[in-house]
Amino acid sequence: MCIDCGCGPHPHQHPAGHHHHEHRTLRVEEDLLAKNDRLAAANRQLFRQQGVFVLNLVSSPGSGKTSILERTLTDLRGRFRFAVLEGDQQTSNDAERIAATGVPVRQINTGAGCHLDAHMVGHGAEAFDLAASDALLIENVGNLVCPAAFDLGEDHKVAVLSVTEGEDKPLKYPAMFRAAELVLINKSDLLPYLRFDLEKCKAFARQVNPRLRIIELSCMSGAGMEEWYDWLAAGIDNKRMRKG
Amino acid sequence: MHEVGITQSIIEIAERHARAQGASRVLSVTVAIGELSGVVADSVDFCFEACARGTFIEGARLIIDAIAGRGRCGDCRAEVALDPYTFACPACGGFALERLQGEELRITELEVE
Numbered sequence A: 001m002c003i004d005c006g007c008g009p010h011p012h013q014h015p016a017g018h019h020h021h022e023h024r025t026l027r028v029e030e031d032l033l034a035k036n037d038r039l040a041a042a043n044r045q046l047f048r049q050q051g052v053f054v055l056n057l058v059s060s061p062g063s064g065k066t067s068i069l070e071r072t073l074t075d076l077r078g079r080f081r082f083a084v085l086e087g088d089q090q091t092s093n094d095a096e097r098i099a100a101t102g103v104p105v106r107q108i109n110t111g112a113g114c115h116l117d118a119h120m121v122g123h124g125a126e127a128f129d130l131a132a133s134d135a136l137l138i139e140n141v142g143n144l145v146c147p148a149a150f151d152l153g154e155d156h157k158v159a160v161l162s163v164t165e166g167e168d169k170p171l172k173y174p175a176m177f178r179a180a181e182l183v184l185i186n187k188s189d190l191l192p193y194l195r196f197d198l199e200k201c202k203a204f205a206r207q208v209n210p211r212l213r214i215i216e217l218s219c220m221s222g223a224g225m226e227e228w229y230d231w232l233a234a235g236i237d238n239k240r241m242r243k244g
Numbered sequence B: 001m002h003e004v005g006i007t008q009s010i011i012e013i014a015e016r017h018a019r020a021q022g023a024s025r026v027l028s029v030t031v032a033i034g035e036l037s038g039v040v041a042d043s044v045d046f047c048f049e050a051c052a053r054g055t056f057i058e059g060a061r062l063i064i065d066a067i068a069g070r071g072r073c074g075d076c077r078a079e080v081a082l083d084p085y086t087f088a089c090p091a092c093g094g095f096a097l098e099r100l101q102g103e104e105l106r107i108t109e110l111e112v113e
Helices: A034-050 A065-075 A093-099 A118-127 A174-179 A188-193 A198-208 A225-241 B003-020 B041-052
Strands: A024-031 A053-059 A082-088 A105-109 A135-139 A156-162 A182-186 A213-216 B026-034 B061-067 B069-073 B079-082 B097-101 B105-112
Touching: A024 A034, A024 B003, A034 A118, A034 B003, A053 A065, A053 A225, A065 A082, A065 A093, A065 A135, A065 A182, A065 A225, A082 A093, A082 A118, A093 A105, A105 A118, A135 A225, A156 A174, A174 A198, A182 A198, A198 A213, A213 A225, B003 B026, B003 B041, B003 B105, B026 B041, B041 B061, B079 B097
Parallel strands: A053 A135, A053 A156, A082 A105, A082 A135, A156 A182, A182 A213, B026 B061
Antiparallel strands: A024 B105, B026 B105, B069 B079, B069 B097
């Protein structure tokens, strides 16, 4: 039985109380995401104690989250110690790609579920020696809707948007772009072949979230990757200083 | 799609409170769902009956209080109505809208016997 979340083989055994039959109204006032938020707070506390910088990467399927991770983990090998949680409905294909870089990785399959939640991440992180990690990168299920509502205990959500998608995605899925701290506009090497209006996309993203940081990059050509690494390194340093 | 998970938390929370108060049956569950919460009230309503089947809450009525979105503009200070796709202040066109109301997502009341 897990102390934090109460999960275990028999979570629903309750003592039989005596019953009253009169009609009563009970005031409850409990947040529907309270359980997730409580587990996310426990995750966040653990990550702070261990000084691990945690990112929750969100996007639609196919934006290049896993490819960005592969390149990042390879380029920053020896500079930082990473761990990766991979969320997908099914298959361990992404975890195998990450494992090939030599970084510790664990796959979480959500099955019918459309997002990762704090419970899955809390247990997923048990696979790693967090004290020996600088950053935990969580790749959420490819979905621009549901993951916005579920805090995992991360420092920041990073939204990935690729230029093969519409430039109006931030307007269509505003909740995610509001929740994000940083947007990576990926596949910039394809811009010459597309009608994607980069400036318009950035303007839309800033309409939804005026504080948003935006980095354009291509994990194929490597353009813009240094700016992303600088942002990541600053986050890791900052988290390490606030450890405890 | 995540409305199923949200509906399951409604059932879990309602069951916990009803049992703690010694209730034998739950007649209704009232929830507040804000227009800006990202949760579609109709979908919660749609899956409530199926999710409640076989639980302590089976047979209870779900009452949804829909809460309209409201915000204040950081530029002109006007208080305005917001829907999830309002990004610019309807009064001055600025983008510094602060949300005041409409992100609610909570269970408020249970009717039990």
